[in-house]
């Protein structure tokens with residue numbers, strides 16, 4: 001089957017103009033990231049749909065929930081830059097790409113130079129530290145932690161006092177008992193013609 005760099009209807013207007021740069025990133029994922037073990041072996045279509053299109057929905061949500069101009073974006077457990085790199089391609093705000101593995105940070109530093117992304121900052125730091133210290137930020141996480149486990153380590157006042165909104169990729173539609181303490185809204189979207197994915201949006205409201 002041939003590779004089709006499709007963009008679902010929800011993203012056509014906003015993201016079509018970034019397609020060339022997104023394809024450059026796609027090429028890096030299928031060549032460098034796969035060779036260096038940042039991602040496991042995947043088809044070109046899988047990389048596009050699951051990594052790039054999935055990431056673009058985080059970018060769409062950031063636009064929707066960004067209630068003031070100066071909010072940094074932090075991608076925790078970024079790995080090969082997912083979702084942080086596509087976000088930094090389509091959004092001018094600074095994006096910190098956080099991982100605790102130095103090798104990943106080195107590869108990402110090379111990548112941001114190749115793609116000429118001045119707003120993407122690979123940063124080696126532990127997730128727990130960032131979660132404690134982040135202020136005025138939108139935090140995104142894909143395949144790093146479940147909403148349930150994240151909520152166990154968060155305090156509600158932390159979200160309000162530090163002005164944080166958190167987006168977490170999610171597989172399940174089930175409502176968790178802990179989410180009663182937080183406001184968790186589940187966003188459902190298509191990554192291609194047939195497959196839906198979910199992102200949980202956690203706010204203090």
Ligand SMILES: C[S@@+](CC[C@H](N)C(=O)[O-])C[C@H]1O[C@@H](n2cnc3c(N)ncnc32)[C@H](O)[C@@H]1O
Pocket residue numbers: 076077078079080081082083098099100101104125126127128141142143144
């Ligand atoms: C399963 S990968 C997910 C990568 C990427 N977000 C994605 O969707 O493909 C999890 C990443 O989290 C990083 N990681 C694990 N523990 C961490 C920690 N305590 N602090 C920061 N990063 C961590 C790993 O090095 C790895 O790159």
